[in-house]
Amino acid sequence: MNAEKTIFKQILSEIEEYISITDAEEEVCDLYSVYYSSGDKKRPSMVDSKLTEIEVEIKGSKRALNLSIIQNPNINGELGQTGGVLWSSSVIMSEVFAQRSSVAGDGRWDISQTNVVELGSGCGLVGLVLHQLGARRVVLTDQLRMMKVLNKNVEKCRITPNKKQKKIAAVDPVLFATEYLWGKPLEDMAITKEPIDMVVVSDCVYHEGIVPLLVKTLVDVCRSRTDGVPTAVVIGQELRSDLVHQAFVEALLSSFVVYRVPVSKKIDGFYTLYVAWLKEHTVDKQG
Ligand SMILES: C[S@@+](CC[C@H](N)C(=O)[O-])C[C@H]1O[C@@H](n2cnc3c(N)ncnc32)[C@H](O)[C@@H]1O
Numbered sequence: 001m002n003a004e005k006t007i008f009k010q011i012l013s014e015i016e017e018y019i020s021i022t023d024a025e026e027e028v029c030d031l032y033s034v035y036y037s038s039g040d041k042k043r044p045s046m047v048d049s050k051l052t053e054i055e056v057e058i059k060g061s062k063r064a065l066n067l068s069i070i071q072n073p074n075i076n077g078e079l080g081q082t083g084g085v086l087w088s089s090s091v092i093m094s095e096v097f098a099q100r101s102s103v104a105g106d107g108r109w110d111i112s113q114t115n116v117v118e119l120g121s122g123c124g125l126v127g128l129v130l131h132q133l134g135a136r137r138v139v140l141t142d143q144l145r146m147m148k149v150l151n152k153n154v155e156k157c158r159i160t161p162n163k164k165q166k167k168i169a170a171v172d173p174v175l176f177a178t179e180y181l182w183g184k185p186l187e188d189m190a191i192t193k194e195p196i197d198m199v200v201v202s203d204c205v206y207h208e209g210i211v212p213l214l215v216k217t218l219v220d221v222c223r224s225r226t227d228g229v230p231t232a233v234v235i236g237q238e239l240r241s242d243l244v245h246q247a248f249v250e251a252l253l254s255s256f257v258v259y260r261v262p263v264s265k266k267i268d269g270f271y272t273l274y275v276a277w278l279k280e281h282t283v284d285k286q287g
Contacts, residue, residue, distance in 0.1 A: 007114045007198045008232040011275050014108070018259035018275065024250035027260070028242050034269030043270045046091035049073055054086060058094045058129055060104025065094075065132055067157055069123050072149045083122025083146050089203040089271050090122070092263060093236035094129040096273060101133040111135045112164060114197045117221060119214070120204035124150050124177065126236075127200065128157040131175045136164065139191045141180035150177040182217040192224045195231075202236045205248045215251040222278045230281035235274045245272075255279060 021027045048054055051071055058065040075084030100109040114135050118127035121140040131138045140150055154177050161174055178190050186192045199221050204214055222231040233256065239245060252258055256276035263273055 005110055005113050006229055006232075007109065007111060008230045008277060010109045011232050011234075015259060018261050021249065021253065021258040021260055021274070024246045024253060027249050028246040031239060031245070031269065031272060032242050044088070044266055046088045047086045049085040056086070056091060056094075056125065058091065058098050058104070060095070060098035060101060061106050063104050065098060065104055065129060067125070067128060067132070069125060069128075070149055070152045070156065071123055075145060075149070083120060083142055084149060086123050086125055087203040087238065089236035089238050090125040092267055092271050093126050093200065093202050093234065093273060096261065096263065097126075097130060097133060103133045111198075112162075115194050116198050116200060117141065117191050117196050118200045118202075119180070119182065119217060119221075120201060121150055121177065122146060122202075124153045124157075126202050127175075128153060130200070132157065132159050134162060137174045137194060140175075140177040141191060142177070143181060144179045147177060147179055182213045186220055186224050192221070195225045195227060195229065196221060197229070198232045198234060200234045200236075203238050205237055205244060206240065208244050208247050211244075211248050211251050215248075215255065218252075218276075219255050219278065228281075230277040233274075233276040235276065236271065237274075238271050239269070252276060 050073060052073070054069050054071055056067050056069055058067065069086060071086060072084040075082050099105040101107065102110065111130065112134050116127060116130050116135050116138045118138070118140050121127055121142045124140045127138045127140040140154065142150055154175055158175055180189060180191055199218060205211060218233055222233065225231050249258070255278060257279055258274055258276045261273040261275055262268055263271070
């Protein structure tokens with residue numbers, strides 16, 4: 001792969017616009033001061049967890065992508081508590097990618113050579129959008145009970161492969177869903193068959209118990225790449241509990257360099273977006 005084209009390098013080229021995070025407590029104070037000062041401003045929601053099929057418009061700066069996503073609000077029997085429905089953070093993350101893509105936005109990020117793995121995909125929106133934006137290969141993952149709805153969405157949202165994808169697709173699917181439970185050994189898993197350039201995670205931290213396993217998994221996935229090229233981690237998260245969020249950022253900071261990506265006045269303070277990479281991949285190593 002042309003080293004200039006790695007998504008890591010492209011993210012790095014905008015790092016001046018991001019906020020460096022070095023202390024979890026400070027980060028939470030910072031975020032929640034915006035949250036509390038938002039007064040009676042309502043948390044924007046881009047989803048409807050009652051629908052069994054939802055039409056989503058992902059706005060790029062040039063054009064929008066329209067996806068029809070199947071939901072199953074009854075997975076686990078708890079309305080809206082699981083990946084059986086879309087979460088707003090997945091729409092926000094998808095738009096950040098769309099705005100930077102050449103397909104729907106200003107083309108700042110070329111993802112045509114990017115192998116993506118999504119953790120905790122739920123209905124799969126972020127990975128599906130990355131596929132439609134031309135990512136080289138996208139693997140969506142979640143728990144076994146999510147596979148049915150995820151596979152339906154893969155079939156619904158698969159686009160005709162472009163020239164480059166066609167070549168890859170001849171030996172390996174460029175979009176597929178597979179069960180992957182955080183913490184499971186990565187050996188023999190379809191997800192690491194090719195070096196992973198980017199891991200995406202949308203709204204997967206909703207209680208403290210999840211934090212160590214998710215962060216360990218992020219470390220394992222990033223370390224599965226042995227050619228020295230850093231894997232970029234992009235995490236979208238709805239801000240709910242300050243304590244849970246602090247525990248997550250603290251755990252993340254123990255292994256990763258973390259930056260917050262400002263999205264917009266409407267979004268920041270309710271949702272947050274981070275980019276991260278393993279500390280051992282210092283920037284000068286990549287020069
Ligand atoms: C709140 S949902 C978010 C779904 C989707 N990413 C979105 O933003 O719409 C969290 C997802 O994490 C998945 N998840 C939770 N624990 C997991 C684990 N231990 N291994 C794999 N996936 C897990 C759930 O099944 C669920 O799909």
